[in-house]
Amino acid sequence: xxxxxxxxxxxxxxxxxxxxxxxxxxxxxxxxxxxxxxxxxxxxxxxxxxxxxxxxxxxxxxxxxxxxxxxxxxxxxxxxxxxxxxxxxxxxxxxxxxxxxxxxxxxxxxxxxxxxxxxxxxxxxxxxxxxxxxxxxxxxxxxxxxxxxxxxxxxxxxxxxxxxxxxxxxxxxxxxxxxxxxxxxxxxxxxxxxxxxxxxxxxxxxxxxxxxxxxxxxxxxxxxxxxxxxxxxxxxxxxxxxxxxxxxxxxxxxxxxxxxxxxxxxxx
Amino acid sequence: xxxxxxxxxxxxxxxxxxxxxxxxxxxxxxxxxxxxxxxxxxxxxxxxxxxxxxxxxxxxxxxxxxxxxxxxxxxxxxxxxxxxxxxxxxxxxxxxxxxxxxxxxxxxxxxxxxxxxxxxxxxxxxxxxxxxxxxxxxxxxxxxxxxxxxxxxxxxxxxxxxxxxxxxxxxxxxxxxxxxxxxxxxxxxxxxxxxxxxxxxxxxxxxxxxxxxxxxxxxxxxxxxxxxxxxxxxxxxxxxxxxxxxxxxxxxxxxxxxxxxxxxxxxxxxxxxxxxxxxxxxxxxxxxxxxxxxxxxxxxxxxxxxxxxxxxxxxxxxxxxxxxxxxxxxxxxxxxxxxxxxxxxxxxxxxxxxxxxxxxxxxxx
Numbered sequence: 176x177x178x179x180x181x182x183x184x185x186x187x188x189x190x191x192x193x194x195x196x197x198x199x200x201x202x203x204x205x206x207x208x209x210x211x212x213x214x215x216x217x218x219x220x221x222x223x224x225x226x227x228x229x230x231x232x233x234x235x236x237x238x239x240x241x242x243x244x245x246x247x248x249x250x251x252x253x254x255x256x257x258x259x260x261x262x263x264x265x266x267x268x269x270x271x272x273x274x275x276x277x278x279x280x281x282x283x284x285x286x287x288x289x290x291x292x293x294x295x296x297x298x299x300x301x302x303x304x305x306x307x308x309x310x311x312x313x314x315x316x317x318x319x320x321x322x323x324x325x326x327x328x329x330x331x332x333x334x335x336x337x338x339x340x341x342x343x344x345x346x347x348x349x350x351x352x353x354x355x356x357x358x359x360x361x362x363x364x365x366x367x368x369x370x371x372x373x374x375x376x377x378x379x380x381x382x383x384x385x386x387x388x389x390x391x392x393x394x395x396x397x398x399x400x401x402x403x404x405x406x407x408x409x410x411x412x413x414x415x416x417x418x419x420x421x422x423x424x425x426x427x428x429x430x431x432x433x434x435x436x437x438x439x440x441x442x443x
Numbered sequence: 444x445x446x447x448x449x450x451x452x453x454x455x456x457x458x459x460x461x462x463x464x465x466x467x468x469x470x471x472x473x474x475x476x477x478x479x480x481x482x483x484x485x486x487x488x489x490x491x492x493x494x495x496x497x498x499x500x501x502x503x504x505x506x507x508x509x510x511x512x513x514x515x516x517x518x519x520x521x522x523x524x525x526x527x528x529x530x531x532x533x534x535x536x537x538x539x540x541x542x543x544x545x546x547x548x549x550x551x552x553x554x555x556x557x558x559x560x561x562x563x564x565x566x567x568x569x570x571x572x573x574x575x576x577x578x579x580x581x582x583x584x585x586x587x588x589x590x591x592x593x594x595x596x597x598x599x600x601x602x603x604x605x606x607x608x609x610x611x612x613x614x615x616x617x618x619x620x621x622x623x624x625x626x627x628x629x630x631x632x633x634x635x636x637x638x639x640x641x642x643x644x645x646x647x648x649x650x651x652x653x654x655x656x657x658x659x660x661x662x663x664x665x666x667x668x669x670x671x672x673x674x675x676x677x678x679x680x681x682x683x684x685x686x687x688x689x690x691x692x693x694x695x696x697x698x699x700x701x702x703x704x705x706x707x708x709x710x711x712x713x714x715x716x717x718x719x720x721x722x723x724x725x726x727x728x729x730x731x732x733x734x735x736x737x738x739x740x741x742x743x744x745x746x747x748x749x750x751x752x753x754x755x756x757x758x759x760x761x762x763x764x765x766x767x768x769x770x771x772x773x774x775x776x777x778x779x780x781x782x783x784x785x786x787x788x789x790x791x792x793x794x795x796x797x798x799x800x801x802x803x804x805x806x807x808x
Binding site for chain 2: 363
């Protein structure tokens with residue numbers, strides 16, 4: 176063939192229908208976020224077009240809103256510890272499921288997955304009842320337990336799926352080359368499921384960060400960010416909330432980049 | 444030579460009815476190249492995995508250089524395995540893969556580097572030391588897996604269908620390379636394969652397995668020329684089987700009448716007349732007679748099919764009773780192509796009595 180490879184634009188640009196579809200899809204996904212970001216810099220209280228001017232006012236207000244800052248802090252606290260807890264339980268659970276055959280294994284697997292399929296309200300109410308029965312005062316810690324329970328399925332499925340894809344012979348090869356089971360786990364299994372653990376951890380963190388139903392039932396006097404936003408919504412969306420949203424979008428972007436860098440397959 | 448591996452009455456029963464390996468005893472001499480040969484499910488891989496320590500026998504003992512290792516985990520045995528899928532660690536470079544088994548031996552860095560270099564040079568891939576296994580071709584991965592296994596200088600190298608993932612041409616080449624490698628490193632090799640050519644080409648001794656038991660063991664040539672059973676005759680090489688009855692047996696010669704022909708064969712058994720036996724004929728031992736030529740065991744029939752496979756022809760000859768005997772005709776001269784036999788023509792074939800196999804019973808597999 177003597178024809179040069181047409182570049183990507185020429186190839187897809189020709190297909191106007193396809194390009195339109197992509198544009199509409201992207202617009203559907205991202206216009207609301209751009210609106211949110213734009214209005215967080217708008218110097219009017221009302222959310223009406225056209226915008227009247229540029230301001231950092233809402234970010235300044237946000238920085239002095241102690242309730243909001245406390246809520247953000249609480250959310251980070253809850254999401255961090257819920258993630259750590261669910262990883263500490265979920266990763267070993269996935270390993271056990273992968274490694275051993277025992278009676279009732281498939282039931283055990285399904286039982287672990289159940290909390291993610293259950294509506295949050297059910298998990299919330301049932302854990303509320305349990306903590307009440309045990310005489311446990313509701314606090315952010317009970318929320319952590321609630322989230323960790325609900326998220327366990329995410330971690331177990333992700334890590335278990337990765338383990339299933341890992342050839343059994345890799346571990347056997349490590350044994351064969353003189354590695355004890357522990358050493359083979361650290362040297363061979365762990366590096367190969369690392370990205371699944373990181374991915375599951377990030378997903379858990381994000382899910383826990385904006386979780387409402389379970390939090391609603393299990394929290395004491397402290398509020399997490401989504402709860403705070405929800406409660407202020409009764410007075411209408413304030414530009415301050417837009418500012419918080421913008422910051423969260425920014426943080427999420429950073430998290431995504433970190434995740435991609437951390438889980439990227441090293442290439443030469 | 445001393446025995447390096449002794450398998451004593453090894454059994455692996457998964458359940459009373461599911462039997463993987465059944466009471467197998469094999470001794471492997473130091474430096475030998477032994478092949479376990481058989482179809483899938485015959486227990487050959489299970490046997491190999493038990494030597495490697497990946498499975499525990501339900502009965503019997505395994506000794507490595509005189510020491511009982513039956514219950515030792517793999518990481519305590521001085522044997523190494525080349526896995527069927529190579530099992531190279533994807534997150535490590537080629538160099539790190541090969542070095543892994545030395546790190547667990549707690550050697551110092553300089554020695555590890557030296558030995559990795561030696562092992563990779565031995566398989567001709569030292570220039571790939573910093574690449575990842577995924578970047579290599581199948582044949583190269585196979586060599587890396589070999590280097591990783593021999594770098595620890597094991598007493599025995601186990602090879603689980605090492606060439607099955609390679610294409611035909613490369614497989615042929617690797618057979619020779621593996622054989623040379625075995626001669627060079629002097630380590631005992633035990634290989635598992637279902638490919639009879641591989642077994643014949645590479646091994647000093649072949650152990651043919653059948654449903655968890657040893658069907659026959661011996662040098663490749665012995666197995667080929669003196670198969671102990673139709674199973675072995677059929678698995679190694681090609682054999683035509685014809686059921687028949689003994690009509691006469693005297694002085695190391697037995698005459699068998701099959702439906703379409705009489706066969707005279709040499710035997711060290713004595714058969715009583717009337718006994719039911721099966722005659723085995725290898726196609727390459729059956730030859731076509733020229734017009735007027737006479738020979739022992741002459742059979743007349745009609746050519747039913749001609750299969751061309753490059754270096755020769757395999758011709759199906761139908762006997763008077765409808766049975767089919769395969770006979771090979773080599774084509775050493777291109778001119779002979781002009782007179783390929785035609786289907787339907789009557790023909791005469793013959794086989795020397797010492798080339799005829801006789802097995803007891805109507806036992807065609």
